[in-house]
Amino acid sequence: xxxxxxxxxxxxxxxxxxxxxxxxxxxxxxxxxxxxxxxxxxxxxxxxxxxxxxxxxxxxxxxxxxxxxxxxxxxxxxxxxxxxxxxxxxxxxxxxxxxxxxxxxxxxxxxxxxxxxxxxxxxxxxxxxxxxxxxxxxxxxxxxxxxxxxxxxxxxxxxxxxxxxxxxxxxxxxxxxxxxxxxxxxxxxxxxxxxxxxxxxxxxxxxxxxxxxxxxxxxxxxxxxxxxxxxxxxxxxxxxxxxxxxxxxxxxxxxxxxxxxxxxxxxxxxxxxxxxxxxxxxxxxxxxxxxxxxxxxxxxxxxxxxxxxxxxxxxxxxxxxxxxxxxxxxxxxxxxxxxxxxxxxxxxxxxxxxxxxxxxxxxxxxxxxxxxxxxxxxxxxxxxxxxxxxxxxxxxxxxxxxxxxxxxxxxxxxxxxxxxxxxxxxxxxxxxxxxxxxxxxxxxxxxxxxxxxxxxxx
Amino acid sequence: xxxxxxxxxxxxxxxxxxxxxxxxxxxxxxxxxxxxxxxxxxxxxxxxxxxxxxxxxxxxxxxxxxxxxxxxxxxxxxxxxxxxxxxxxxxxxxxxxxxxxxxxxxx
Numbered sequence: 001x002x003x004x005x006x007x008x009x010x011x012x013x014x015x016x017x018x019x020x021x022x023x024x025x026x027x028x029x030x031x032x033x034x035x036x037x038x039x040x041x042x043x044x045x046x047x048x049x050x051x052x053x054x055x056x057x058x059x060x061x062x063x064x065x066x067x068x069x070x071x072x073x074x075x076x077x078x079x080x081x082x083x084x085x086x087x088x089x090x091x092x093x094x095x096x097x098x099x100x101x102x103x104x105x106x107x108x109x110x111x112x113x114x115x116x117x118x119x120x121x122x123x124x125x126x127x128x129x130x131x132x133x134x135x136x137x138x139x140x141x142x143x144x145x146x147x148x149x150x151x152x153x154x155x156x157x158x159x160x161x162x163x164x165x166x167x168x169x170x171x172x173x174x175x176x177x178x179x180x181x182x183x184x185x186x187x188x189x190x191x192x193x194x195x196x197x198x199x200x201x202x203x204x205x206x207x208x209x210x211x212x213x214x215x216x217x218x219x220x221x222x223x224x225x226x227x228x229x230x231x232x233x234x235x236x237x238x239x240x241x242x243x244x245x246x247x248x249x250x251x252x253x254x255x256x257x258x259x260x261x262x263x264x265x266x267x268x269x270x271x272x273x274x275x276x277x278x279x280x281x282x283x284x285x286x287x288x289x290x291x292x293x294x295x296x297x298x299x300x301x302x303x304x305x306x307x308x309x310x311x312x313x314x315x316x317x318x319x320x321x322x323x324x325x326x327x328x329x330x331x332x333x334x335x336x337x338x339x340x341x342x343x344x345x346x347x348x349x350x351x352x353x354x355x356x357x358x359x360x361x362x363x364x365x366x367x368x369x370x371x372x373x374x375x376x377x378x379x380x381x382x383x384x385x386x387x388x389x390x391x392x393x394x395x396x397x398x399x400x401x402x403x404x405x406x407x408x409x410x411x412x413x414x415x416x417x418x419x420x421x422x423x424x425x426x427x428x429x430x431x432x433x434x435x436x437x438x439x440x441x442x443x444x445x446x447x448x449x450x451x452x453x454x455x456x457x458x
Numbered sequence: 459x460x461x462x463x464x465x466x467x468x469x470x471x472x473x474x475x476x477x478x479x480x481x482x483x484x485x486x487x488x489x490x491x492x493x494x495x496x497x498x499x500x501x502x503x504x505x506x507x508x509x510x511x512x513x514x515x516x517x518x519x520x521x522x523x524x525x526x527x528x529x530x531x532x533x534x535x536x537x538x539x540x541x542x543x544x545x546x547x548x549x550x551x552x553x554x555x556x557x558x559x560x561x562x563x564x565x
Contacts, residue, residue: 040476043539043546136477136517138533244486247525248468251482255474255531257522273524305541352544359550363510365557380541429540430476 004191005030005224006184006201007235011208011217013037013062013079014054021209021220021235026069028222032187033070035062036180036206037094038081040300040430041253047085048151048302048428052093054084060097064105067098067172071107078162078173078183080206085300086177087152088117094174099457106455109171113448114161116154116176118299120147123436131437135298142434146303150431153301158263159198160441162186168449176445177300179262180206184223193225199267200287201230203260204249211249212239233281243274246282264295264441294437297444301432306348308424309391310378313398313413320412321373323403324353327412330401331377335393347381347390375413384423391421462499463556465490471552474531476538478517479548481505481555484527491526497561500528508554 007030010017014037038046042053052059070077083090091113098111124144126132132142140146147153154177163186165173175183184202189195201223204211209219212234220235232241250269251257260267272286315321328351336344354374357364377398379390399413438444451458462469468484483500485491494500506513511532518531539546 040538041473041547043543044476044537045539135475136533137514138477138535244467244484244526248482248484248527250525251484251522251527251529253472253474253480254529255478255480256518256520257525257527257529258520308541348541350542359544360554361544363508363554365508365554427541430537433476433537 003224003226004188007033008205008208008221009035014059015218017220024235025220025222032076033066034078034184036080038084038086044302044428044430050089052084064101067101068105076171080175080178080183082174086116086154091176102452103455108453110169111172111450112165112170114175114445116157118153118155123147126436133435135433146431149303150301153432155297155299157445158182158441159186159189161445161447163190165447166190188225196287196289197230204232209234209239211246212241213245229283229285231281231283240280241282243276247274263297264292266290296435296437299432299434299436302428303431304426305429306380306427307384307387308378308380308427309387310422311395311420313375313415316372317408319405327401331394331397334397347386350378352376460560462558469552471548473538473548477534478531480531482529488526495521499558505530
């Protein structure tokens, strides 16, 4: 019977996974190892600042296990959304690590690199042609001005360029930003399996063992495509896949559980079914791939919104705890009056009271009951220097502010750290999160090749 | 009195992209799912009340029978990870759902 197995080591490259689980997976002779390295989940900072979400040491540790074992078995490795956000700087960070591993382990093979950076002039041209659409009703239409204010803009690739790289005989495929399931779907689609099943399996595998019970993104999972269905199984004896855990994962992080939109297609899961094959294995059937009439890709970009300086402090005094909001108001007024040479619109002050309503803010339905509160406050400003100045003034004002009934006249805050004020650097925001219509899924994402012999790039 | 806390196997919130938060309520027991669905206690009106949303900001409310699960997705007022956001992953916005009470069965 025709089948194709994919080993997914973990939810994000650099999150780590037990080597025993990975080797168990390799002993079952998978046809490819595919790993997702990115997400927008951690916010716009990675894309804006061009940094990763995992340490270089962790990325290298995971990649070394993957590359050495896959080379030994002669199976391809595909990395999606390299470096966390998939822009050129993230791809190059990943290539540098791979170069080190190839050299240290004298690995030979063909490496493909697929960039996903989009040309700003092309995006502006698409704005003029009205071929750019916001991703939601709370996202403003994209303007040329916003494009100019935004740093690197990437697009989520589909499976097409990855299929191209595999057709060219690539042993390692490093992708810029990719739709998470696409890198998992690509090898199966190339082998002629049903794209609906390939994509649904990719959706389940992309978070590692999160679809098992107990779920985690820090362990391995194996998916296998057959004619008409696919299966998933955990590789750690401490975890098992069951119908609920796999079905639950189909829900994960998506707006709608039955209709998933990807680059150039819609995945319709309304008629799919989940069944327990054996103690460890769940089978899934009925997932349908519907190509779009017009091929649309998702653009992502971040711009700098402000600079931040913040303070973590805490309050234990019960009289003060009753008057927190009153003191915040006093701090706001006092800082504004003192720093009158800074225009008021050039900075903002925020207070977050953890232990009271820190997470939900004004949505918090519970009454406060507690004996201490963590007070986090921040200044957001046009420059780091202004943020520092505003935050220092907030801190000294809060620390010594008088209030009715005050008995503790020596200071209002316990700081865990000295210095108390932390310059954070720039804060970013997703300024581009739009769909762009393109001609096809292949030509927007150029593929480059590099050959390694005995660990040396030639 | 039974609450969603007592009957749901999974009750969570998470970003669905940087501009949306999605709530998942999943049941292990099909009869509990069917009862919650029949009672309609997770409705657009209820969610709008809890999260102080205009109903048009709730973009999806889906009962998915095969998975015994309910999904609700709504627009964030502040996008993930920028100034003013309090929950970058959106992973701790689900707690108020736990308190939703099931209607008592009539005897």
